[in-house]
Amino acid sequence: MTDHIVAGAQKHLTGIPLSVISQGAEALVFKTNVHPYLTSPSLANKEAFIIKYRPPKPYRHPKIDASITKNRTIGEVRFMSKLQKLGVNAPAVILADLDNGIIWMEYLGTELPNGDVSSFKNHLWYLERNKEPSFCTDDDVKLLCQEVGKLIGKLHLNDMIHGDLTSSNILLQDGQPLLIDFGLSSYSGMPEDKAVDLYVLERAIDSTHSVYAKQYNEWMLEGYEQIHMDKEYGKQGTKKFVEVSRKLDDVRLRGRKRSMLG
């Protein structure tokens, strides 16, 4: 199945070496060492690049499928370009082939000492499994969680919703968090949508880092609050934070009721 999809991608990317790094429901993600038009790009990583490819879905009508693929690719590229403009940490888009569902982007993140990708999840797992418990709750982790909260806060202060916030969709580069995977992103000023975004991450942290989840989540919310209180955002920032945190309480309550009902 994957071979057939890789061949489909390779048809549009003749001569470009592709190695699959992930296959999701929506897209295949490749790593390549080729930039589409520059020999020495001014990017943090000049040797590796990501190509995200949305293959045709054989179960959809071809015309509808082509239109969905194009619209989703445009949506993701626009979202990423806006983040770039706003200075919210995320990979830069290098090139997009909208009709063929291809986004060529900057490769970010590094390798952890155990060889895993430096996602927020892997980083915390690495500490949890290889270090003394005190490492997992020290000031470095606190600051990192707060930075993650600030990053999400910056996104929300610009009325941008990630839509799939997990600790795997946050990568670490030079100690700083950055966001990836904008396939489900949207724009909304509604506190409810922002609260749901936060709740999804909170639940992801609960399920992947159960021992320290409460602490990580508290620190992330602290960072989220701190950025809203920044004088750059004035009274609006404070107001927005209060609205989102009220909604987050409602969303948590709904979530608890739902899980009690099964």
Ligand SMILES: Nc1ncnc2c1ncn2[C@@H]1O[C@H](COP(=O)(O)OP(=O)(O)OP(=O)(O)O)[C@@H](O)[C@H]1O
């Ligand atoms: N710009 C990037 N730099 C480095 N690694 C990346 C980048 N983009 C994606 N990846 C890697 O590829 C994986 C999948 O990427 P992404 O989440 O965007 O694809 P997806 O198909 O939407 O995945 P899923 O369906 O699992 O959510 C990421 O978890 C990450 O490891």
